[in-house]
Structure formats: structure tokens, C-alpha cells
Amino acid sequence: MACSASACQSNCYKTQQEEEAVKANNNTNSFAANISSSNNNSNSGLCLKCKANQPISSNSDGGDDARFCIDCFRGNLFGKFRFAVTSNAMIAPTDNVLVAFSGGPSSRVALQFVHEMHSKAQKNFDACRDRSLPVFGVGVAFVDESSVYSAPSNETDKVIGDVRLIVENLAPPSKELYIVPIESVYSSDSGDGRERLKKLLDAVGDATGREDLLLHLRMLALQKVASQNGYNRLLLGSCVSRIACHVISATVKGQGYSLPADVQYVDARWEIPVVLPLRDCLAKELTMLCRLDGLKTVELIRSPCTGINGLVSSFVTLLQVQSGPSFSYHL
Numbered sequence: 001m002a003c004s005a006s007a008c009q010s011n012c013y014k015t016q017q018e019e020e021a022v023k024a025n026n027n028t029n030s031f032a033a034n035i036s037s038s039n040n041n042s043n044s045g046l047c048l049k050c051k052a053n054q055p056i057s058s059n060s061d062g063g064d065d066a067r068f069c070i071d072c073f074r075g076n077l078f079g080k081f082r083f084a085v086t087s088n089a090m091i092a093p094t095d096n097v098l099v100a101f102s103g104g105p106s107s108r109v110a111l112q113f114v115h116e117m118h119s120k121a122q123k124n125f126d127a128c129r130d131r132s133l134p135v136f137g138v139g140v141a142f143v144d145e146s147s148v149y150s151a152p153s154n155e156t157d158k159v160i161g162d163v164r165l166i167v168e169n170l171a172p173p174s175k176e177l178y179i180v181p182i183e184s185v186y187s188s189d190s191g192d193g194r195e196r197l198k199k200l201l202d203a204v205g206d207a208t209g210r211e212d213l214l215l216h217l218r219m220l221a222l223q224k225v226a227s228q229n230g231y232n233r234l235l236l237g238s239c240v241s242r243i244a245c246h247v248i249s250a251t252v253k254g255q256g257y258s259l260p261a262d263v264q265y266v267d268a269r270w271e272i273p274v275v276l277p278l279r280d281c282l283a284k285e286l287t288m289l290c291r292l293d294g295l296k297t298v299e300l301i302r303s304p305c306t307g308i309n310g311l312v313s314s315f316v317t318l319l320q321v322q323s324g325p326s327f328s329y330h331l
């Protein structure tokens, strides 16, 4: 929902109600305060939205962190998320949403924003006398890929423990967490599934093919757990930077035919439709929000991308450094 004030040139998504909420939620941590106080923006110097506080950063790359103060930055990111959700009818009150949580900053922000939306809907439900409007359900799924990377069991246990802690520490109502071994796409017997998965991956000779196959298997595992537990929406934290990489790599691989469908807000080609509410947010902004709000993320047990995916990823990162983050939007 764009700001209705005629004088506002910030292209923001925040509503009056959110502004009040942000003012009330004046819990800025010391890290954020230090950034704000030490930052002397050399241009106009003030946040484009509230015109009262200093922007978070003095970068001239056009990112939201250089245009907004901490509160407006947070409110604007949440506004982008909420606008994507409401304008594309991603979540209805009767829906059951499964958030795919990888542990990285993008899915951490997606989980946080869904949680905030859910808490607000629950409060409205509790306050409503006739309780006519149902509240959508939220679950969280983490795909355990340790069998693919042969990670030591203590490292895997630590990652899974951290994921549990993050989900448990979200304020009530509590959310169901599913730890999904990737080999579960084959069978509920993990030993047998592990063998078959290994045989399948070993049969693929090139690095790019293996990564793409693994990505597909990850999605199948998420679809399976969503379907078995009564979820009717699968929510991913894919951001515009990730989508920019996909646009280039899919084009290079000759997958242009399915590309438009891959990058839409709601992908209904799957049995459980996949929704991307952070499609308009930059990876850099999501990482910054995790830092500002102290949102804990998890170090992933994954090999770095190689082959075409690795090349495209470093190419897009280089272009963003040289041309500014808004480059991803142009893609």
C-alpha cells in the first residue's frame, strides 16, 4: 500500500497505522543507534520518509538503507512484504502456510514477517467479539541436507538445534517445526532413501546438473511435507538478488520457456502453490535487517556453488558492487 501523503517522495509502502506502530516500537538497539549517530549523510542528510532522522548508511548506491532511517527502513521492508502478500492474495484467513526456513537471512526475515502478520491476525481474532474471521495457520520446515554433504553429526545437530531455538523463541502462538531430511523424497526409511539419493546424485557428472537436481529435490521434499501435513501454501524467502541470478542462469541453460513462471509471485504449477513475498527486497537489505534487529541466522552446511550457478552468482555480485543494488530490479 503506497503512502498517500502527496509530499512524500520516498516511494514507501508504509501506512499510517504502521507509522504509529513503528513510533510505539521504539526499541532501537545500541548497534543501530551507533550507526545512526555516527552517520553524517553528506547529501540532504535526512531520511526521505520521516525527514527527521539520519539514514542508516551514507552509501550513494540507491539502496533503501541510504534513503531511510532505521524505523522507516524496517517499516518499508515490511510494507513491501505486506504489499506483495495482499496484492497477490498470497495468504487468506483460511490458509495454512508452511514457511521454508533455510537458516539464511532472507528466509529468516520471511519467517519474522509471517510471524508478525500472524500475531497481529491472532490479536484481532481475540479482540473480535463474534470471532467470525479465522486466523491463518503457520508452520516452519527446514530441509536437512547433511546426508548429501556428509557433514559430521555434531555439526548437523548444532544446526538443527539452532533452527529449533529460533522457531521456539518466536513469541506465541507457537509454530510447528518440521525437520525434513532431503532423502525423505524417496522413502520414510532414511537408510534406504540415503542410498538411493547418493546413487542418483553420483550418476550426474557435472556440478551444475547436481546443484539443479538438488534444488529440485529440496522443493519436492518441501512439497511432500506440506502436502502430508495439510498446508496449502509454501512460502519461500527468495529475494530479488536471488531471482536476478536465476534469470541469468536459466537463460544461459536454455530454460527461457519456463522462466516467466519461475519468477512470479505465486507459482501455482506445484501441487502446493509456492509464494514469494520477498520478491521485491534486496539480499543486502534483508541481511541488514537481520543485523539491526538481532535476528539470528544459521550457518548452512552446504558446498559453495560451482559451475554455471557459481559463475552467475559472482557475476551478479560484481555487477551490484559496480552498478549499485538497483541493478537487480532492472533484470
Ligand SMILES: [Zn+2]
Residues within 6 Å of the ligand: 047, 048, 049, 050, 051, 052, 053, 068, 069, 070, 071, 072, 073
Ligand atoms: Zn525515517
